[in-house]
Amino acid sequence: MVGQDDRTVERLAFWGIPLSIGVLGLKLLAWYVTGSVALLSDGLESTVNVAAAFIAYFVIRYAKRPPDEDHQFGHYKAEYISAVLEGVLIVVAALLIIQEALGALAAPRVMDAPVLGLAINAAAAVVNAVWASVLIRVGTKHRSPALTADGRHIMSDVVTSAGVLAGLTGAVLTGYPILDPILAILVAINILFQGWKVISHSLSGLMDRAIEPEEEEALKKAIADNAAGSLGAHGLKTRRAGPAAFIDFDLVVPATMTVAEAHRICDRLEEAIGAAVPGAVTNIHVEPESEKAHGLRVRIERRAR
Structure with missing residues (x-):
C-alpha cells in the first residue's frame, strides 16, 4: 500500500511540470495581448x-529512497527542503513584481485587447484551481509536504488571479489605468505572505515538530486499548518527517513476564499504532515493573484495561 501511495504522489508531481508550463504560457499570452503589468505579475508568479x-518532482523521488548507511531514518525530510525552496x-517572485509595478506607476498605460487577455487569464485560473485542489487533497492524504506546499501555493495563485481579474475589470470600466500597477503591488504583498507561510510550515517540519494533536489522541487510544497484559506506558515522544511519524515510548510490564510475552504485546501495539497513525515507525522500550519507582513522568493518561 505504501508503494502505491509513493507512486501516486510521484505521478502527480511529474504531471505538475507540463501543466505548470502550460498555465505559464497562457498567462504570458494574456500579458502579451494586453500589456498589463498586473497580468505580468500574475505570470511571474507562475514561473515560480x-x-x-x-x-517537487525530483525531491519527492529522492525522499522515498529507503534508509541507507548515511541516512538510517530515511530521506523523508528532503520534502521539507523542497517546500522551503x-x-x-x-518571495523572490514577489520582489520582482514590486520592482516592475513601481516602474509602471510612473507611466500607467491603458490595456490593449482587455477582454481577450482577461479571458485567457481566467482560463488559466480555472486550470490552476482544479489542479491545486487535487494536489492539496492527495498531498494531505499521503503526508507529502512538497505536494501539499505546491498545491497551497497554486491555490494562492488562483486567489491572486481572481483579484487581478476583478481589479483589471474595474480599471477597464472606470478608465483609470493606474489601478493596474497598484493592483500588481497588492498582488505582490499577498504573494509575500503566502511565501512566508510555506517557509514557516516547512521549517517546523525540519525542527522535528510533534504529530498533530488529533493524531496524538488516536495514538494514545491505540496504546491504551491494546496494551493488555502490561502495567501502562509513559515517556511518549513523537516527531513527523513527511509521510513518516516516528513514535517512541516506554512500556512497563510485570517483572516476571517473559521476553516472548512482552514481544507479543509490542507486536499488537505496533499494529494498532500503524492503523491509528499512518506511516508510523514505532520504537517501544520495555521495562520491568520495578522501574516505575524511578519517578519517570507519565505522558499517557489512559492506562491499559
Whole structure:
C-alpha cells in the first residue's frame, strides 16, 4: 500500500511540470495581448510554479529512497527542503513584481485587447484551481509536504488571479489605468505572505515538530486499548518527517513476564499504532515493573484495561 501511495504522489508531481508550463504560457499570452503589468505579475508568479514543480518532482523521488548507511531514518525530510525552496522562490517572485509595478506607476498605460487577455487569464485560473485542489487533497492524504506546499501555493495563485481579474475589470470600466500597477503591488504583498507561510510550515517540519494533536489522541487510544497484559506506558515522544511519524515510548510490564510475552504485546501495539497513525515507525522500550519507582513522568493518561 505504501508503494502505491509513493507512486501516486510521484505521478502527480511529474504531471505538475507540463501543466505548470502550460498555465505559464497562457498567462504570458494574456500579458502579451494586453500589456498589463498586473497580468505580468500574475505570470511571474507562475514561473515560480514551474520551478517548484521541477523541484517537487525530483525531491519527492529522492525522499522515498529507503534508509541507507548515511541516512538510517530515511530521506523523508528532503520534502521539507523542497517546500522551503519553493517559499524562497515565491518571495523572490514577489520582489520582482514590486520592482516592475513601481516602474509602471510612473507611466500607467491603458490595456490593449482587455477582454481577450482577461479571458485567457481566467482560463488559466480555472486550470490552476482544479489542479491545486487535487494536489492539496492527495498531498494531505499521503503526508507529502512538497505536494501539499505546491498545491497551497497554486491555490494562492488562483486567489491572486481572481483579484487581478476583478481589479483589471474595474480599471477597464472606470478608465483609470493606474489601478493596474497598484493592483500588481497588492498582488505582490499577498504573494509575500503566502511565501512566508510555506517557509514557516516547512521549517517546523525540519525542527522535528510533534504529530498533530488529533493524531496524538488516536495514538494514545491505540496504546491504551491494546496494551493488555502490561502495567501502562509513559515517556511518549513523537516527531513527523513527511509521510513518516516516528513514535517512541516506554512500556512497563510485570517483572516476571517473559521476553516472548512482552514481544507479543509490542507486536499488537505496533499494529494498532500503524492503523491509528499512518506511516508510523514505532520504537517501544520495555521495562520491568520495578522501574516505575524511578519517578519517570507519565505522558499517557489512559492506562491499559
